[in-house]
Amino acid sequence: MISAIQSEGRTVGARIAAIATHLPERVLTNEHLAELYPDWSSDKILDKTGIRERRVAAEYETAGDLAFHAAEKLFAAGDCVREDIDFLILCTQAPDYLLPTTACLLQDRLGLGRHVGALDVNLGCSGFVYGLALATGLIAAGAARTVLLLTADTYSKFIHEGDKSVRTLFGDGSAATLITASNESVIGPFVFGTDGAGGKDLIVEAGGFRTPRGPETALAEADSHGNVRSREQLYMNGANVMSFSLREVPRTFARLLEASGITEADVDHVILHQANKLMLNALQRKMSLPAEKVPHHYEDIGNTVSSTIPFVLANLRDKGQMAPGRRLVVIGFGVGLSWAGASIVC
C-alpha cells in the first residue's frame, strides 16, 4: 500500500522522529472561572467543555519563550542534537515582535547553526498540519533533511477576563516536533482548505494595520450574552465555527481517505484538533468513528491552538501507538478559516 501511494508522488519519505511539549506554570481552574461567571458552575464548565484547567503564560512570557522551552526539552531528551537541525519553522499568532521573525531569534537562542533556514507561519488551529506540510515539502525537495517544527501560542493575552465564551476554552502551550527524512515512514498525502469569508468568525480585529489600536479599540463592552471584550481582544462566533467544523472536517477526512486510497478501517487513529469536548464529540459522531480511534487531550490543558495535535501525538507515542507501520490521520481546523489534513504512516 505504501509503495503504491508513493508512486503517485503525493507522499514523502519522512517521519515524525520526536515530540516534546511544554506548558507555562500558571494554572487557571474552573473554580476560579466560576467565581467570575456566576451563572456557570465549575461542574457546568467541565461538563460542557470537557476542560478542568488550562495554563496561562506569565505577563512577560511569550510564545517564543514557550517554543524555546519545548525545543530545549527535545534536545534534553536526546532525541536529536542541535547540529542535526537544518530548518526551523515556528507556527504562532503571538510573535515576540512585529519584526524580526521570532523563528530567527529562536535560531540564535537555541544555539542552532547559521546555515539553518527559519521562518514563522501565522496560523492557528490548522497550523500544525500546515507546518508538517511545509517540513515534508522541504524534505521532498531535498532542501532540508531535519526540520524542527515549533508550535506555540499565548491566546490568553488576547482574551478579556470577562469573556467566558473563549476564556473557558483556550490554554497556552507549545510543542516541538522533529521531522526527518526517512526510508521507511511516510507523511502525506495532504489535503487543504481555506475560507477567508469566515475570517470574521475568529478574530482579533485591532492591533494590525487595517485597524490600528487607539482609545476606541481599547474600550471593552459586554455583548448580548454578557461576555466582555474590546476590539483588541479575541472574538469567536462559536456557532459559526461549529457549523464550519461540522461541514469541513468530515469532508477533509473523506478527501484524505480517497487521496490515500484507503478506508477508515485502515486508519489506527484520527487525531483531530482538540477544540473542546462539545466539538470533538459532535465530529466523532458525525464521522461515525469509534471513540477509541479518536484520542483526546484537553481536560488539563484546554485548547492550545496549533499545539493540540502534537500533545495528542506525544500521548500516543508514550503508549507505543506510533510504532512503525501505524497509520494516523491528523486534521487541524480553525481561525482563517483554515483547515488541513494529513495521512501519516509511522
Added chain:
Amino acid sequence: MSGFYEELAEILEVEPDQVTADLRLESTSWDSLAVVSTIALIDEQYDKAVNATALAACETVGDIERLIAARQTESEA
C-alpha cells in the same frame, strides 16, 4: 421530536416535560454555548446545517423547529 426534545432539555437546563413548542428560550439557559450545542444537535439528529445567526435569533422552541423544517438535509443540498 421526542429524542430532540430530550436533548434540547439538557441544553436548556430544563426538565424534558417543560419543552414544548411554546417554551420561551429567554426563560431558559439559552446562551451562546446553548446555540453552539443546538447546532451540533440539529446536525446529528436531522443531518441539517441551520444558519447560526437565525438560530440565535429564535425566541421559542417552535421557532427552532420551523428553522429545521425549512432546511434541506445536507445530503440533498
